[in-house]
Amino acid sequence: MNAALQITASFKKLHNLGFSYQDLNDGNFFINPESGDVLICDNDNVAPDRQNLGIQGKPKYMAPEVVHATNLPDTYSDRFSLAVILFLLFCKSHPLDGLKDNNRIDPAKNAMNLYCLNPIFIFDPVDKSNRPNPYIHKNALLFWSIYPKHIQDVFIKAFAKEHIQCDGNGREDRVIEKTWLKELTRLHSELAICPFCGEETFFDTQTERAKCINCGKPFDRPAILRLKSGDIILEPERKIYLYQVDDSVDIESESLDEDVGVVIRNKNNPKIWGLRNTGKKTWVKHTPQGKEETIENGKVIPIARGLKISFGSTEGEII
Ligand SMILES: [Zn+2]
Incomplete structure (x- = not known):
């Protein structure tokens, strides 16, 4: 890939x-x-x-x-x-x-x-x-x-x-x-880890359930970040790239590796995942209850469905 x-x-x-x-x-x-x-x-x-x-x-x-x-x-x-x-x-x-x-x-x-x-x-x-x-x-x-x-x-x-x-x-x-x-970048963001065999598989994020390409077992759609530019499956180490949250940035050699976020595991409880801001812009987290919080570089948003994130020029939702 x-x-x-x-x-x-x-x-x-x-x-x-x-x-x-x-x-x-x-x-x-x-x-x-x-x-x-x-x-x-x-x-x-x-x-x-x-x-x-x-x-x-x-x-x-x-x-x-x-x-x-x-x-x-x-x-x-x-x-x-x-x-x-x-x-x-x-x-x-x-x-x-x-x-x-x-x-x-x-x-x-x-x-x-x-x-x-x-x-x-x-x-x-x-x-x-x-x-x-x-x-x-x-x-x-x-x-x-x-x-x-x-x-x-x-x-x-x-x-x-x-x-x-x-x-x-x-x-x-x-x-x-x-x-x-x-x-190709969309395909890269659609990779998911199969909970049964632990191998990488493609997951069509428009569906709620898909079969693993390796072991053939079906599993539920993992949490995704839905952006205007496409969906990103939120699994540990997955990166969010600048070109995915900023329309003015073209996908090219120079921007391919420029990330603004990465999914991490909680050190004390690896079952809890979060999205860390690794970019220059401050994000704003919006909860379903209407609360707002600014997320500067280095800070982490827990991965919870229903949260919305403003990245500056675009907004995404964890679903
Ligand atoms: Zn599998």
Whole structure:
């Protein structure tokens, strides 16, 4: 998750500066499996947008219109490649490798068909002809189902037929980094610890009960902080970030780690949790009875449903 956020934020920065990466592939990234920290290397391929360095990228990561030589690599083709990288990170399988893959017969023709002339997303909701092969693409089938609908929807949009055509039509409408960052940070805030197996699971906060993705047991929705920008599940060590409580802050490399709050356990009674203000702004706590209290940096609000918190420019409610 961390890796996905960092890669996407890096590309946002690169594109904002007017550059494109051009040769985006999994050999350019070193991902620390523990922390998810990403090191992007092989920067020889970074060029001002629309100036090609003679590098076309690896076929599996190249946008169909670049494989087809309709367009040179640029910001739009980078967005296709980014979606491929994110899908690989999330589903550990290639988004276009499905039943249409018949590599054994004619590898060159097969690659041209899959990644250029007739690319079909393996989970395309309309065209189901390239679904994962249950004997080969087991990861795709296993992982896809664990993600909440809002994440599946953004992948479906990223790989929609009208956005991945080899004649380049529709490429301007590909999913932009800002959208990915919004959905990925939302996903990060939806992680919950399963009370049965202790593993992390995604919890759709619009529902009151969900099944653990690991052990399959259902459990009740934990307390959440409902903000205009989305819901945050309040579990120990979960952070509230500045971009979640301040509309004027964009989600980007610099702001990804800028927290304004963290959920802590009470030292004397670990069953009691609280939300500590770690930011610069003073919060105001509002109780259902109408009482108000200011919460400066370092002070803690007990996690109790019904409390409202003013963060300055926005307000949230614990429910
Ligand atoms: Zn579980």
